[in-house]
Structures are given as structure tokens and as C-alpha cells.
Amino acid sequence: MATGALPLVRLIEQFERLPGVGKKSAQRLAFHILDMPAEKAADFANTILEAREKIKKCSVCQNLTDSETCPICQNTHRDKSTICVVENPQDILAFERTKEYNGVYHVLHGLISPMNGVGPDQLAIKELLARIGTEEVAEVIMATNPTVEGEATATYLARLIKPMNIRTTRLAYGIPVGGNLEYADEVTLYRALEGRNEM
Amino acid sequence: MATGALPLVRLIEQFERLPGVGKKSAQRLAFHILDMPAEKAADFANTILEAREKIKKCSVCQNLTDSETCPICQNTHRDKSTICVVENPQDILAFERTKEYNGVYHVLHGLISPMNGVGPDQLAIKELLARIGTEEVAEVIMATNPTVEGEATATYLARLIKPMNIRTTRLAYGIPVGGNLEYADEVTLYRALEGRNEM
Numbered sequence: 273m274a275t276g277a278l279p280l281v282r283l284i285e286q287f288e289r290l291p292g293v294g295k296k297s298a299q300r301l302a303f304h305i306l307d308m309p310a311e312k313a314a315d316f317a318n319t320i321l322e323a324r325e326k327i328k329k330c331s332v333c334q335n336l337t338d339s340e341t342c343p344i345c346q347n348t349h350r351d352k353s354t355i356c357v358v359e360n361p362q363d364i365l366a367f368e369r370t371k372e373y374n375g376v377y378h379v380l381h382g383l384i385s386p387m388n389g390v391g392p393d394q395l396a397i398k399e400l401l402a403r404i405g406t407e408e409v410a411e412v413i414m415a416t417n418p419t420v421e422g423e424a425t426a427t428y429l430a431r432l433i434k435p436m437n438i439r440t441t442r443l444a445y446g447i448p449v450g451g452n453l454e455y456a457d458e459v460t461l462y463r464a465l466e467g468r469n470e471m
Numbered sequence: 472m473a474t475g476a477l478p479l480v481r482l483i484e485q486f487e488r489l490p491g492v493g494k495k496s497a498q499r500l501a502f503h504i505l506d507m508p509a510e511k512a513a514d515f516a517n518t519i520l521e522a523r524e525k526i527k528k529c530s531v532c533q534n535l536t537d538s539e540t541c542p543i544c545q546n547t548h549r550d551k552s553t554i555c556v557v558e559n560p561q562d563i564l565a566f567e568r569t570k571e572y573n574g575v576y577h578v579l580h581g582l583i584s585p586m587n588g589v590g591p592d593q594l595a596i597k598e599l600l601a602r603i604g605t606e607e608v609a610e611v612i613m614a615t616n617p618t619v620e621g622e623a624t625a626t627y628l629a630r631l632i633k634p635m636n637i638r639t640t641r642l643a644y645g646i647p648v649g650g651n652l653e654y655a656d657e658v659t660l661y662r663a664l665e666g667r668n669e670m
Contacts, residue, residue, distance in 0.1 A: 277526055277535055277537045277541070277542075278537060279518070279521050279522040279525045280522055280526055280535060280537070282521070282522065283519065283522040286515050286518045286519075290500055290503060291499060291503050292496060292499065292500075297491060299561060299564070300490060300491065301489055301491075302522070303559070304489060304490050305519055306535060308523070310523055310524075313519055313520070313523040314520060314523070315485070316485050316519060317517070317519040317520045318516070319478070319481050319482050319485045320482065320504055320512055320515060320516040320519075321512070321513060322478045322481070323478040323479055323481065323482040323501070323505060324504065324507070324513070325509075326478045327479055336476055336479060336502075336505060337476045338476045338477060338479070343476075362498060362499075362502055365498070
């Protein structure tokens with residue numbers, strides 16, 4: 273870069289490495305950091321270090337937490353007999369926003385993807401099976417994404433869990449609420465038709 | 472946030488404060504940081520601290536630099552008699568990308584904006600006048616943005632500088648190269664017409 277201030281170039285490069293941040297955004301973010309009062313910038317840096325250091329996986333459900341178990345697993349009001357299996361911790365946030373789900377979760381931290389060399393062993397599957405073996409589990413909800421890999425992972429898990437005589441369910445497919453039929457793709461529409469309910 | 476890991480919540484909040492980063496992006500960036508190897512995250516944090524600590528304003532042109540004067544002012548091949556006045560250091564990057572400008576710069580670090588309580592005193596205007604008074608300056612190019620505030624600042628500076636018998640110019644207005652006449656706004660089109668050149 274023409275202005276040649278090396279610490280600035282390095283800062284821009286760091287921002288560029290973040291997902292969804294292009295060259296221009298990285299520049300804007302870096303200049304913003306330099307515009308901040310020094311103590312705010314130090315705060316930002318320390319928050320990164322603190323988060324990286326303190327956050328680990330919940331020993332029960334593998335969600336991210338700063339204590340031994342996450343607040344959801346610690347909550348005695350949550351129904352421990354229903355486990356919702358998700359790909360990553362972000363998915364838990366999405367479910368919690370519905371304010372309707374009162375069970376607990378299990379985070380796989382990925383999906384089975386032979387193309388990317390990710391097999392069942394790299395995911396938190398043995399931890400899930402151990403939970404089912406030791407806790408009183410009535411139902412496991414497969415809540416992986418409706419993609420090829422999400423489907424394959426759900427199917428793989430269902431094959432392992434169903435023989436243990438545990439109810440194994442999958443999220444419903446259908447028209448998104450507020451969506452427009454005209455713009456729904458044919459697979460979604462077919463699934464919505466197939467899964468139609470009595471009124 | 473439902474997952475309740477405080478260091479994570481704080482990290483998301485820090486990202487949310489950055490310009491152009493919404494709630495969802497902040498979440499994605501924070502989870503990305505937690506996914507990084509620990510030493511990469513530490514690198515990121517340290518780059519922020521280092522940049523904030525080492526970067527200061529060039530004593531000549533007010534550009535950001537990590538030494539006493541910036542590389543452009545240090546460069547003996549640059550024409551010191553032509554000063555291009557810009558709002559902020561990012562604008563220098565834009566000019567340097569053209570690879571056509573060989574003069575030097577002066578960064579105002581803002582524009583005159585009575586609405587936001589920014590007067591001439593808060594900008595690096597006295598430093599500019601001091602340069603013009605002590606260096607051999609032949610031309611000052613006003614390269615502030617083509618906005619109301621950019622115009623007002625350019626006009627204000629021109630009124631101060633012209634009486635010092637120094638050539639004072641303004642960037643040309645016109646149709647952007649590669650643009651489409653059909654989509655040009657009427658003010659731009661009028662300015663392009665007004666500024667037409669012999670072929």
C-alpha cells in the first residue's frame with residue numbers, strides 16, 4: 273500500500289481475513305480502529321483475547337460457554353429428555369429466538385462431508401451417543417440444515433439412534449412463513465404439499 | 472443472549488460497534504474468532520494494539536504513518552510544489568491507485584460542517600497554511616468529496632489560499648468513466664456539459 277505504514281497494512285490484512293470482509297471494508301474497519309480512542313481499541317483487542325481464552329465447549333452439549341456446562345444445560349427448567357441436534361452454536365441462538373423450544377441441544381460442530389474430508393469421527397457424535405446412553409432421553413430432533421450434508425448427517429444419526437428405541441424426528445420442510453408461493457422453489461413446494469396437515 | 476457466555480456476548484457487541492457491521496455479521500465474525508487457532512486470534516488482537524500505538528499523523532501532511540513523516544513526504548521524487556488537499560487518509564489511497572499523481576497531499580481529517588459542530592479550527596487547516604507559507608508551493612488542488620460539506624470546505628480554503636497568489640484548483644466534475652448517460656443524475660450531467668472540452 274502506497275502510504276506504507278506497516279502496522280496499518282497489517283491491520284487491514286487481518287480484517288481482510290475475516291469471513292465476508294472485502295478489501296474496501298477491511299480498509300474502512302482498520303481506519304475506524306485508528307480513529308477510536310486508544311482505550312476503546314485496547315478494549316476491543318482484549319475482548320478478543322478474553323473470549324478466545326475463556327470460551328470452551330460445554331461438557332454436556334458442546335455449546336460454547338465460559339463455564340463447565342452452558343446456561344441451557346444448567347437450567348433446571350429445561351426439559352432434558354428432548355435433545356435438538358444442531359450443526360453449530362449459532363443455530364442454538366436461532367432456536368432460542370423462537371422462545372418456543374424448552375428442550376436442550378447438542379452441537380455437532382460440523383456436518384459429515386466426505387468431499388471436505390469430514391467423517392463422523394471429527395464431529396461430536398460419540399458425545400451425543402454417550403448422552404443418549406446415560407441420560408433419560410425421549411426424543412432426538414435432527415435440526416441440521418436442509419442441505420445435502422445436513423440431510424446425510426441427519427440420516428446417519430437417525431440410523432444409529434432409532435435402534436436405541438428413542439423417538440427420532442426431523443424439522444418440517446415447507447413454505448417459509450411470510451413467503452410467496454410464486455417464488456418458492458419446486459422442491460420446497462413439493463415438500464410442503466407432501467407434509468400438508470388437516471385444518 | 473440465550474447462550475449466556477459473557478465473553479462471547481462482549482465480543483459480538485464489539486464487532487457490532489464497527490461501521491457497517493450488523494447483528495448477524497457481528498455474530499458470524501465473533502464465532503469465526505472463536506474458531507481460529509488461539510495464536511491467530513492473539514495475532515489479530517496484537518495487530519490492533521500495535522497499529523493503535525504506533526500509527527500517528529505525519530508531521531508534514533497529516534497522513535497516517537508509523538514514522539515522523541509519511542513515505543510520500545519522504546519520497547524525494549515527489550513534486551513538493553503541488554499539494555492535493557483531501558478529507559481523510561483513505562482518499563490518499565484512492566489517488567495513489569491511479570498511479571498518475573506525483574505531487575504530495577494534505578489531509579484535513581474532516582470537513583467543515585456547522586451541523587455537526589465542526590469548524591475550521593478542528594481541521595488541519597492551520598498546518599496547511601503553515602506549509603504554504605514556508606514551502607515552495609505552486610498549486611493547491613482541492614480534492615474534497617463532491618458533497619455540500621466538501622464544496623463548502625473547498626470554497627473556504629480557496630478564499631484563504633488564492634490571495635497568497637497560489638494556483639488553486641478543484642477536481643473536475645463529469646460523467647464517471649464506464650458510466651451510462653441514462654443513469655447519470657441531472658446535476659452531474661449538467662456539470663459534464665458545462666465542463667466540456669475541445670476534442
